[in-house]
Amino acid sequence: RKEVEQDPGPFNVPEGATVAFNCTYSNSASQSFFWYRQDCRKEPKLLMSVYSSGNEDGRFTAQLNRASQYISLLIRDSKLSDSATYLCVVNGASGTYKYIFGTGTRLKVLA
């Protein structure tokens, strides 16, 4: 089993739709969780951290489910500009340096 797994997609959704991605992780001791956005041939950019109680930033909501070992990202009212690849990032056990990147889920928002 991969340490961090994501559905590669692509998810093709119309503008205005709500879309959700999940990411599963294998290390139950992981403590830090992030979502990054990566545009084609560009660097990943931090979208949001994921907190235990869940958190929201505008149209984006991130949630953590420790029991089932997954994190999710919900995007409401999708915009064309949301088209990108979304990377899930999980760190190893507490105190370790190691951040594991998922291979990403590709989102295409269609006009």
Next chain:
Amino acid sequence: DADVTQTPRNRITKTGKRIMLECSQTKGHDRMYWYRQDPGLGLQLIYYSFDVKDINKGEISDGYSVSRQAQAKFSLSLESAIPNQTALYFCATSGSGENYGYTFGSGTRLTVV
């Protein structure tokens, strides 16, 4: 100016050549990293450094070396480039502590022919 600057942006080199990729950051962070990204694969850690005197191998360090010249500078060298080192290379920096995300440079696209 970008927080993390990588040079060159693109490079084509021949098999067997030594090549250096450079990275500098203005975030004032101690931690710096080198990753490579291949199509369909996640980012893979090559080397990381938590301060100027600290250098550590990542998952795929074979064939690579690094130098931390200063807090702000971290360079990656390919001692003798081979075609399967063709990839997109990213430098990143982060603050200390587990909940700091990374700030990435814009990447170096390296092709080894």
